[in-house]
Amino acid sequence: MNSPQGSMRENGSWTPASWRLREAQQQPCYDDRAQLENVARRIGKLPPLVTSGEIQELKRALADAQEGRRFLLHGGDCAESFGDCDADTIVNRLKVLFQMSLILGHGLKQPVIRVGRFAGQYAKPRSSDRETVGGETLPSFRGDIVNAAAFDAAARRPDPERMFQAYAFSALTLNFTRALFEGGFGDLRHPEYWQLDWIDQSPRAIEYRREVEEIANSWRFLHTLGGQVGTERVSAGFYTSHEALLLPFEEAVTRRVPHRRGWFNLSTHLPWIGMRTSDIDGAHIEYFRGLQNPVAMKVGPSTRPADLLRLIEVLNPHEEPGRMTLITRMGCKHIAEALPPLLAAVRRAGRHVLWVVDPMHGNTETTPTGIKTRHFDNIRSELEAAFQIHGAEGTRLGGVHLEMTGEDVTECLGGARSLQEQDLSRAYKTTVDPRLNYEQAMELAMLITKVARAAPKVTGRAAAGPRPVAVI
Template identity: 65%
Template structure:
């Protein structure tokens, strides 16, 4: 039986386990009041959308689809506006267009947004000029300003996060239902860079080829091809703040068990994946497809125990491992994990996150990532999966549709001097739209090399 049918599991049973990376709310009554309000708000997603995504992820496990998961490292309340949301959607659509054209596979599009308002941190506090305050844990918890008042965890922020997630989802759905993703007009997805970027010609060639293919199919069919004017789009976030996730975990008519209705695809971060921890206890009981971030410190036995807890019935599409090793350690750390899972016969969707293991600080104090390291980890991941007889089924990226300069290198060869020009992230550095599209083209070339 699934854990959700187990009488020992409930949406709040995580409270009996050690909980990491959760803030301390000084006002217990305010926290309870915010949670009561959240429990009565409408859900953000539906159970049938969640189950549809699970079926698509099962197909990705079987090599019949490829998963593109991307978005901001941490959303901010201030950037919940139409321009930021539509540009984020544009770059993901552009990337998926490149992948569909090059891989000849359907793409599962998963946005890292509409809920990515909380972030784990490596330390509970930070010190500036001799002053020590609680660290910033995302807009769902506190504010980034370095003041005592701003850094106090405020439970009302969970309600604000829910509202902004709803606004984001509403706008994304309206864009897609209104034909924003229509393959007849991929030129609508263009951002300002397309006319002059180094990759513009190659991208425009793909757009032209897809347009020709669509017109050819419609000529043969004698009319418009069904559903070519819209795409499926799903949301994901790290389900870190368990007091919030608990309020969004509900039963629905004509379905057994419990669903987290704040997102289609929640994941567990590397810092909260303890086997006896609160986050695993929570995740084992929900019916959503789920993912776990896997770092270089994870041992094969630990990985197999994670599977035992989170997917004891070996359900297709249920569990993904998102490996994030670093370009320097993936060659030694990933193969033992692949071999253990393959030897045990477990059904796992493998996804590569080439971002988080490659974070560094520059001499002028910026937190950044080098495009060459991101590319190297991703290329090595394809090679290592091919050598192990497993399949890399997707990629997980922190990116934005804005013209930021946060990651070094790429087609424009950004340097440390460029970082100060448009460094806007409040937490981790993101690929800009141009670097993100370059990654999509790299995936196509690498998959082609392996297949050839």
């Protein structure tokens, strides 16, 4: 990619391609640029995956979350694979997402915004451009949108055609998801339809079933009071999200919409920026600053308060409600020291953002046998600390960001069944980062409601109470 030409803020001009004048990190090296541009043009002519109306709807919901009227559940796979685009996998992902949202909504007494890391989460950043195994060095695996995981030269070659495949698999996933909802999958009056087979074997089965029964009783009570509630299907909405990492692809899906101002990324509702691509003078920030979508950005322990304020100013100069979500991923060992200065700086500057905690990424570790994992106790520790710190700083924690799956995987240690290192090999399926399995994810949802209720209460503007609502 080309290098930056002067200061990033020389003028306010922006196009979906203006990122090309900046230094772009985490981009694969394609050996056929003409093929890359041809694939991008083909994608640019395809029907969009989401609508601008849905995007604006999500932005309004996130604005409510900023004011304490909603809670964001942002979760899904670390990286989708083309091979997982099947009905059972998609249904199980949705089931665990909505089961968690039921628990959260009922426990927090707030509507939950459900945003899935799916239908586009095909690209992954890597710590190195190349990987060496057995003396052979090849390009690193950067997700199915770029290359394949198998360690051979043909599989690891970055292939532009994979962008087209990623778009097609995203469309298939969204099409099936929308069909499920049209068929009543999201009917909140029947949470029992969302149950996974694991529940009878779980040590937390009794606690979970008690929660479900309380929710069902709440709906029956509403039906008794209102009469009309039971005659219409009450659906739980959903939105999609992915890390907008592969910029040629993101440029191709960025379009104008009739009768709306500006440009929209129409491949997802909530694109987000990872820590490796958050350089204020870099290509990703340049791309993101021109979008009308709400945007999210990961924030880590090395982020300095002054730099964070500059990034917020670039990405949300007009203080648009619902525009800016900050996802903190500090690690349980660093959160007490690293998070308070950032919260204080943003609060003193009067910037309004949605704070979300990612208790996963800062707690990644490698076992003595070389397996990448995370321990549930560390995830829990960071989550509890985040609620406490926000309360102490007078800010509001309005959401959680998790890597999880609806499958019976063994990738994270601990949890209700106390998974040990020897258990990891039983069902370790991820090609990138370890995920919570369905049982651990549900356990975490129940934990969040308890921790949130026990955390210090925020007062003032940020603590605006929930509006009366009839949905969870």
